[in-house]
Amino acid sequence: MASPIPTRAHNQTRRPLVLIAVMISMFMAAIEGTIVSTAMPGIVSDLGGFSLYSWIFSAYLLMQSVTILIYGKLADLYGRKPIFLTGITIFLVGSILCGLATSMVQLILFRLVQGLGAGAVQPIATTIVGDMYSIKERAKIQGYLSSVWGISAILGPLLGGFFVTYSHWSLVFWMNIPLGILAMIGTGKYLHENIDRKHGAIDYGGSLYVFFGVSSLMILLIQGGTAWAWLSWETLTLGGSACLLFVFFIVRERQFAEPLMPIALWRSRLVATANIASLTNGALLIGISSFLPAYLQGVMEQTPVVAGFALTVMSIGWPIFSTIGGRLVLKIGFRPVAASGGVALIAGALFFVFMTPDKGPVWAGAGSFLIGCGMGLTNTTFIVAIQNHVDWKMRGIATASNMFMRIVGSALGAAILGGVLNNQLFRYLAAHGQKSHSIDAANVLLDHEKRGELSATMLHLLQKGLSLALADVYKGVLLLAIGTLIFALLLPKPNFSHKK
Known part of the structure; x- marks a missing residue:
């Protein structure tokens, strides 16, 4: 198999410096999750x-x-660097706009712009690493990349809590600007590709099917049971539309000359199993990172900084066990490592299922640590397995397909678990004679000063309702962890005959 970056390009490319630039870009994308999660209660207030x-x-x-x-397809056709730099630029524009938002609707719209650029950052960064290093080196380098997630998970919650408490939440988004510029300089100057750029048709129509299909499903899951009855014409229409659009997408991918998601990839048991497991992993992770700060601040009445610490300890387990997992996959295989990660995810989810307000942030932190251990073992295994399984010409789209499934899992997880939260809180308030209060009454719990103005009765009612609603969210997280373990056990034995 040919080397992913020809020898002449290897001589020009300064791998350590490119790796640093890639790690900065991954840090920027990684910290976006933890820092926004911790800042969200302050943003909502x-x-x-x-x-x-x-x-x-x-x-x-x-x-x-x-x-x-x-982006994955474009990177295979035209090279990693130009697409990567374009994605970072769009991401930075979105970050600037997010910091200028004056309403939740504006912030949501600007987050769409930010996501438009983020679609290129993480997968292409991972692909660049896959190009520069061999299979044995990749397993080791994954440990370095995971340390980025660890550092971001430590700094993200702390910075998020600090900005909200002592400055303004807009800095959560604007801190991306210097990071993005450094990543662009390092990649632009030191990464040299020597490839034959090809011209091929990009399946933009297929991407529209995905956009409208996922959007329809997300709106249904968030609004169903609260704004609309489950059997209303709105939910039935959205559900039917989502199903049809996904069918159209699959049919189109079978017919299109250069599909976004090559069906041949999914004929591989390893790729298909790893991707489906990444879907459940993405949903599980968003369930913890998105809603844990709301529980700690709204129910346990902890400060944003303490909530950040509880989420931060996920980072301690993640890089440690990612490094361990990267070394173990070459010795004992993908399946045992991924299955061990699945067990850790279940253990962490159980901590959250049995969490009560009196257990305090230490209990939440223990659960976060176990989730981090599981994520480190499973995510590293899935990426290394897939990149080893395909050659250079397919590595960009293969890596992107795994990231795609994880992100779709996160998007659907946010929608499903967010719908569970809204639905259960709505039911609780209605059952206790508070039909006049909407779900937005929970805004008060996330603001220390406003919370102090509530009567003891109303405070107890809202906290109890939010606590019970989030308990159901964590039951969903447990089911997702079980799903990850099942798919991990279905991974086939590795074939390390694949080269770079």
């Missing part, structure tokens, strides 16, 4: 719109899911 809480995450993830396959 400022802009209002608790019922739109999950859309801040869903909008970002939706646009990522739509564009990630296009």
Whole structure:
């Protein structure tokens, strides 16, 4: 198999410097999740719109899911560098706009722009690493990349809590600007590709099917049971539309000369199993990172900084076990490593299922740590397995397909679990004679000063309702963890005969 970057390009490319630039870009994308999650209660208390809480995450993830396959295909056709730099530029424009938002609706729209650029950042960064390093080196380098997630998970919640408490939440988005510029300089100057750029048709029509299909499903899951009855014409129409659009997408991919999601990839048991497991992983992760700060601040009455610490400990387990997993896959195979990660995810999910307000942030932190261990073992295994399984010409789209499934999982997870939260809180308030209060009444719980103005009775009612609603969210997280374990056990034995 030919080397992914020809020898002449290897001589020109300064791998350590490119790796640093790639790690900075991944840090920028990684910290976006943890820092926004911790800052969200403060953002909601400022802009209002608790019922739109999950859309801040869903909008970002939706646009990522739509564009990630296009970027992966473009990277295979025209090279990694130009597409990567374009994605970072769009991401930075979206970040600037997010910081200028004056309402939740504006913030959601600007998060769409941010997601449009983010679709290129993480998958192409991972692909660049796959190009520069061999299979044995990749397993080791994955540990370095995972350390980026660890550092971002430590700094993200702390910075998010710090900005909200002592400055303004807009800095959560504007801090991306210097990071993005550094990543662009490093990649633009030191990454040299020597490839034959090809011209091929990009399946933009297929991406529209994905966009409208995922959008329809997300709106249904968030609004169903609250704004609309489950058997209303709105939910039935959206559900039917989503199914038809996904069918159209599959049919189109079979017929299109250069599809976004080559069906041949899915004929591989390893790729298909790893991708489906990544779907459940993405949904599970968003369920913890999105809603844990709301529980700690709204129910346990902890500060944003403490909520950030509880989420941060996920980072301790993630890079450690990602490094361990990267070394173990070459010795004992993909399946045992991924299955061990699935067990850790279940253990972490159980901590959240049995979490009560009196257990405090230490209990939440223990659950986060176990989730981090599981994520480190499973995500590293899936990426290394897939990149080893395909050659250079398919590596961009193969890597993008795995990222796509994880992001779609996160988008759907945010929608499903957000719908569960809204639905259960709505039912609880109605059952206790508070039909006059909408779900947005929970805004008050996320603001320390406003919370202090509530009567003891109303405070208890809202906290109890939010606690019970989030308990159902964590039951969903447990089911997703079980799903990841099942698919991990279905992974085939590895074939390390694949070269670079």
